[in-house]
Amino acid sequence: MTSSPAPEPRAERFVRELAELKIPDPAVARAALWLRLGGVLMAVGLVLGAVAFPLAHGTDNSLAQGDALAVGLGGIAAAVVGAALFLRYSLTGFLRFWLARQSYDLELLGERLTTTPPTTSLPEGDPRNGVPRTDPAPR
Amino acid sequence: MGATGGPLLELSGVRAAYDGITVLHGVDLEVGAGQVVALLGPNGAGKTTTLKAAAGVHPISGGRLLLGGRDVCGARAGELARAGVCLIPEGRGVFPNLSVRDNLWMMTFTGRTREEVEDAAYARFPVLGDRRAQAAGTLSGGEQQMLALARGLTTDPAVLLLDELSMGLAPLVVADLYERVADIAREGVAVLVVEQFAAAVLKIADRAAVLVRGRIPWQGHPDGSLHAELSSYYLGSAP
Structure with missing residues (x-):
């Protein structure tokens, strides 16, 4: 008869289940929101800027032309702000990745340099310059 | 630990x-x-909010909430409950028009069968077995609290959060209930009890903390020094 394994203590199971829990990072969600907002502002700003031109040209009324100019300027401002937001949050993501990659490469290089054996003091009897010694007598 | x-x-x-x-x-x-930790303090000190924050029901605006050593800020209350955090709120939260049996039936969402839930509840609280067909609203206050505890325990909690267990109950009933809570803790469950009336819970508490106006000015082993200071915290004369 085989003995069944001892049940896992509740506290240990609790810690394990919590470790497996996927918790969304609120900072990441906020960054994604700003990035999306930047993209939307940029697109809306460009559209408003483009629409303002035919609006201003399509009328002789100076008041309506003033309104169209205001819409155009607002669009440009929105596009500038949106582009700044978009660049800031997309660049952050890219630079974070680049930095992580850079530090990984540096670590790899460091490991390689520290683990390479020294080549200056080869023991007696070892081949030098790829040519094996023919005289085995000790000196 | x-x-x-x-x-x-x-x-x-x-x-x-x-x-x-x-x-x-x-x-x-x-x-x-x-462990049983008693969180004491006067009305409006923030005791219930502390429990809700610990259960993930109320969002925290600063600091860290760690469960089993992991920062769980941002986790949904449902996820924490599934992992093993059980909050028994003030006012018991039983369905008064449903029978004891049907109240326990509600807990089959945990994946356990109705028989398993009932057997576990009646084994721990035999009086509920005698009242199984009775409407929960017609039970005594202590029995309703037992029902609330039994329902909570069917979730197999690792952390049990109890809010004002003694509310509206006679001292003898409260003492009996806290003995049950001590039994639960001996099974390895971490118990945090919020209580306005300190005497009963301090008999079973391993540690106590006093919460006043959202801050903990004292915590430690509940001994004579706590009893001396408690009244001053409650009455507002302590700094």
Whole structure:
């Protein structure tokens, strides 16, 4: 008869289940929101800027032309702000990745340099310059 | 202490607010596996908010909430409940028009069968077995509290959060209930009890903390010094 394994203590199971829990990072969600907002502002700003031109040209009324100019300027401002937001949050993501990659490469290089054996003091009897010694007598 | 050697529940500098009004100003508290920690304090001190924050029901605006050593800020209350955090709120939260049996039936969402839930509840609280067909609203206060505890325990909690267990109950009933809570803690469950009336819970508590105006000015082993200071905290003469 085989003995069944001892049940896992509740506290240990609790810690394990919590470790497996996927918790969304609120900072990441906020960054994604700003990035999306930047993209939307940029697109809306460009559209408003483009629409303002035919609006201003399509009328002789100076008041309506003033309104169209205001819409155009607002669009440009929105596009500038949106582009700044978009660049800031997309660049952050890219630079974070680049930095992580850079530090990984540096670590790899460091490991390689520290683990390479020294080549200056080869023991007696070892081949030098790829040519094996023919005289085995000790000196 | 937990499996990792640390506490199962840890609040570190926890701040919480309602509509921008801060009610917890950096609460630090730890509960290990098998421990009973009593959180005492006068009305409006933030005790219930602390429990809600610990259960993930109320969002925290600062500090860290650690369960089993892991920062779980941002986790949904349902996920924490599934992992093993059980909050028994003030006022028991039983369905008064349903029978004891049907109240227990509600807990089959945990995946256990109706028979398993009932057997576990009646084994721990035999009086519920005698009243199984009775409407929960017609039970005595102590029996309703037992039903609430039984329902909570069917979730197999690792952390049990109890809010004002003694509310509206006779002292003898309260003493009996706290004995049951001590039994639950001996099974390795971390128990945090919020209580306005200190005497009953301090008999079983391993540690106590006093919460006043959202801060913990005292915590430690409940001995004579706590009894001496408690009245001054309640009456507002302590700093």
